[in-house]
Amino acid sequence: MGFNWRYLVAIIGIAAVAAMALTKLYSVPPQPVSGPNFAFSKPSDQGTYVVAIEPETTPVKQGELHSWIVTVKTPDGKPVESAKITVSGGMPAHGHGLPTSPEVTDHLGEGRYRVEGVKFSMAGLWELKFAISAPQGDDQAVFNLML
C-alpha cells in the first residue's frame, strides 16, 4: 500500500487550525504603535512656561520614595523663581492617582525646585502633573513615564 497524500494534507490542515487556536489562546494584545510622548522637557499646556523634570537618583525603582528636580523657565529661557508648584498624577489606564502626595520641599535657584515624596507603586505608564502658579500665569505640564 502506498502512502496516501490526503492524510498529509489533512494533518497539515488540522495542525494549522490548532496553531491558530494556540496563537489566539496565548497571544498578548498588540501594543499601540504611537505611544505617549515621553519627553522630560516640554512647553506647559498654554505655552506659558518650559518645564523640565529629572529624577534626582536613577534608576527610579518601583515602590521606593524618590525625588525629582523640576526646572521652570519662560519660553525665552528666563528661570522662574517664585513659582508655586503642586504635584499630582497617577495611572491613566487604571484610573488611580499617585500612591503618595509629593510636594515641593526646596527652591534651588535658577528656576529649579526639588519635589520629594514621589512613588510609583507598580510597573506601567504613569503621569506626573505639575501645576505651576507664578506672576506669568497659571499653567500645567503633564509628563508620561514608563516604569
Next chain:
Amino acid sequence: MSRRRYLTFLPAALALSALLGCKPVPFTEAEKKAVASLSLSSLPPLPADPSNRYADEPAAAALGATLFFDQRLSRNGDVACSTCHLADRQFQDDRPLGVGISTTSRRTMPLADVARSPFLFWDGRRDSLWAQALGPLEDAREHGGTRAAYAHFVKDNFAARYAPIFGPLPDLSDVPASASPLGGETEKVAWAAMSEAQQEAVNRVFADIGKAIAAFERSIVHEKTRFDRFAEAVASGVEPEGDAALTDEEFAGLRLFVGKANCIECHNGPRFTDDHFHNTGIPPADGLSEDLGRQAGVAQVLADPFNCLGLYSDAAPEACKELRFMVKSGPELRRAYKTPSLRGVADRPPYMHAGQIPTLEAVVDHYARAPKSREGKSEVVPLKLSESERAALVAFLKTLSN
C-alpha cells in the same frame, strides 16, 4: 487496527494533543521581566529603620524575642504577641478575627518581612514596626495592659538586660502601678495626674519595649518557595528542574497572574504587595462596627505620639518621608485596606481584613465578580475567568508555599 485506520485517527490525535496536552508557549520578554520582579532574589537588603536606633542591635532583638513570647505582658497574664502571631503558623492564627483578652475586629497578619512595610496594620495606622507593637499592648481586646504597668514590669524583670541597650531605667517609684492615656477611666485619671516628666519617662520605656520587639521582628523573613526556584531558572535561561518545574496548570496561573487577571497590579514585587491601600469591595464582616479602613488609619497615624515625627522617634524629620508625603485625604481612602503579601497565602485561610472570605477559590471569585463596595468605590473591575483559569490561579498561588 489496520495502518489505514491508524492514519485516520492520527490527525485528530495530533490536533487534540496540541490543544489540550501541549506544552504552553514560552514566556514573552515582558512576562519574564514580570516573573523576575516577583522572585525573592529581587528583594533588596532590609533597609535601616532611622526611627529605631536599636533596630539592628542583637541584644535589643534578643530582648524583643523574650518579650514577644512573654504572656506576662498583658492584663490577665495570658496574652503575648505570640498568642495571635504563632511562630509555626507564619506568625498568624488561622482565625477570621484575632483573639487576645477578647475578640478583635481584624484578621491577624503574618509577620514575614513585615519590617519592610512603611505602614502597619490593615489600615496603616502606625508608621513603624515599633510603634505598631505598642498598639496591641494597650488595646483592651488584645493584651489590655497599660504603659505604666509595662514600664514597672520591665524594671522589675528585665532591668539587667534593658539598661545596657537603652540606658538606665527611670525612677518609677512615684509612677502609679497602672496608668495610660488609652486605658480605662481610673487609668486615664492616674495618667493625667502624673507630671509631664513622669509621662515622658514612662512613654520612653514603653517605646523601648516596642523598639526591642521590632528589632526581633526584623529577623522574621520570607523563605524561597517552588515559585522562586522556578523564577530563578527562568531568569538564568535554564530549564526548571525537579520541584522548580511548574505544572502546566501552575504555569497558566502564573501567566494569568501577571497578565489577563492583572493580580500583579497590587500584588507586585518580591513580597507580592505594593504596600498600599485599596478598596476592593470587600463587604464588612457581620457584627462589627463601622470600619473606614485607611481613611481612619491616616488620621490615627498622624495623631500617634509614637510616629516617625514624634518625640520618641530616633529619626530626623526629613527621614520621615513616608509619613510626610502620605496621601492624607481623598475618596480612595474610604474602606481601603493594605494589600497583603501572597507568600504562603494558600496555608492561611481565611482571607481579607476581617477573615470574610474562607477559601482562595472564593477570593478569586470575588475579584472576578468585582462587587460594588458598601462604602467608597471599589477599584476592581469585573473579569471573565473560566473554571480552568480560576483553578490555574489557585494552583499558582500554592507555589508560593513550601
